[in-house]
Amino acid sequence: MATPPTEVGAATPSTQVIGRAGRGYRVLVRQQAKEQDHPTEAVFLLVAAVLLFAGLDVLYALLGSRTTGPAGPWAGLALRLVLDVAVLAALRAPILVTWLMIAGAGALQLSELVSPGLLVATPVIGGDPLTLSVTPVVVNVVVQVRNQRSTWVLVGILTLLATRPWDPSWLTVSLGLLITGVPALLGRYLVARRNLMANLRERAERTDREQRLLAEQARAEERARLAAEMHDVVTHRVSLMVLQAGAIEVTATDPETRRAAEGLRDAGMQALDELRDLVGVFGGERTGESPSVGPPAPRVELRELVDASGAAGVDVRLRCTGDADAVPVAVLRTAHRVVQEALTNVHKHAPGGRVHVDVRYAGDAVTVAVTNTAATADPVLAPTGSGSGLRGLGERVAIIGGTLEAGPCPEGGFAVRARLPVGR
CATH class of the missing domain: 3.30.565.10 (Histidine kinase-like ATPase, C-terminal domain)
Structure with a gap:
């Protein structure tokens, strides 16, 4: 099963999911997605775009482009303003807003066939009167927020309504592709770029963590190697020195020599105790206490x-x-x-x-x-x-x-x- 998409610009849900149990998992992800907030920049741009196209629709109406049907001169403007305001919910409900746009575009074309002038204003000041001006915003937002196969089906329906292949013309086809195909491709590019940057950041963080782990591993291996060398080489040599000092202490006849050998043996056993402590520190944790082989080491003052x-x-x-x-x-x-x-x-x-x-x-x-x-x-x-x-x-x-x-x-x-x- 494909991973359910999350909303563009929102943080990844932090709730840990133990199992993906079909419908229950999809409901959980959908609830988490609804609770997420979108970046302030995206909301600001969406509001600015809606205000821009709503202002253009009002300007066209004030310049004289009004409807002439029985619903009154402002029927077309009212429909367009309602759809413009509905676009503000595109970040939260992109599929619903897209369906509203499809319904609005279909209503404009159907009214032109059944009752000309009902919803399409005349005279036409600029652009295609059967195309909603806010369509590029809806197409771009829905592709970024919900990049699914069903989303592209809805975008295709909007493209058909905008290009009207049953009544083709160079102006209609080119303008329809410009306000639907180009925003869709731009939205797909922004999604791919955002995913690429996220993957690069994740890869850089993972590489940094791996380098730190490798450094720690190298330090641990070096400590273990030093502990092994101290245990195998230094401890062995000091043990031989202690044994030789003990032998001299036993065999010597001169009291001064015996005292010197005793002091040498005591110092060697103290060194063995200290070396044992260092080997334990370098080589890892030890269980239990080892018996001392010599007198206590002199305190450090x-x-x-x-x-x-x-x-x-x-x-x-x-x-x-x-x-x-x-x-x-x-x-x-x-x-x-x-x-x-x-x-x-x-x-x-x-x-x-x-x-x-x-x-x-x-x-x-x-x-x-x-x-x-x-x-x-x-x-x-x-x-x-x-x-x-x-x-x-x-x-x-x-x-x-x-x-x-x-x-x-x-x-x-x-x-x-x-x-x-x-x-x-």
Whole structure:
């Protein structure tokens, strides 16, 4: 079954249809089409065209082109004005308006045969008195709104009435084709062009979505490859180092050597734990917790970063709220990296400015906000920046499922804000 057409210029119905059950589906689409609004430009053009042709009909009547039958001198003008006003409903009921036009054209020709002068005004000032002046508008609108086989049948009937092949003449045939065939072809061209533009927009949007999906897939594959390399190569080498350090600790007779081997073994096992966390982040989600193979890794302290920046001449204020002990080490390390990169940018681009570091540890996420005022000294180190620090930081934050925002402040200065989920 062919897809029921929708109205030209209206939005596609957003109601989801589970099945096309014959008549019920057609009724649903018809109800949705009635509820849709047409573009303001189409309504404006239709009203302007109706006013134009109605004004021409009134002008012809005032210039002396009136009916002479028993219905009075204004009978023909009244019929034409009624049909002109009916065209205003062409966007809502195009088939009904077309039938009205056919009936009106048939009434004019029948009255000319049965009772000349009843509905056809004399004398004729211009054009064909048996042709309705608003016919081109109706033909163009009905072809655009309802581009169906039945629509073209109605257009063909109007063409026959306009050309009158039973009483042919060069003027009648050429004028009839001009007011029916040309508007129909123009309407068909506008429909085809509108559909082509819609298809091109849809294709461009689909291509853009596919490119984003391919980019995400490439990033996921690259992360999986890095995770595999870290697991197969780096973890293997570090494991060998830990085993060798343990062997030295057992076989060595010198106490200093045993202590050094013990420290090396502990550091190697800590590295294995950190590598395991990174492999889990790169390679995907893990179920359950893996047992630790070494002592806990040393905590990353933000105070050390703040003290180092203070020693370099930067006024940094640090405020930490919440319990940091309940936050995974990977999240703490990422927060440490956010503060480090923000302070590095302050050293380069805003020397002499004041910096506020606000870190909040919550049960669901860690929020980091680093804001600084404008520079008060010459940023001599600014040309050394490549701009890749924040991009790499954003990628690192995204790996653990967080978000990073960085940009200038309205009152001056710069701000870096990150939200790092704890659940990941």
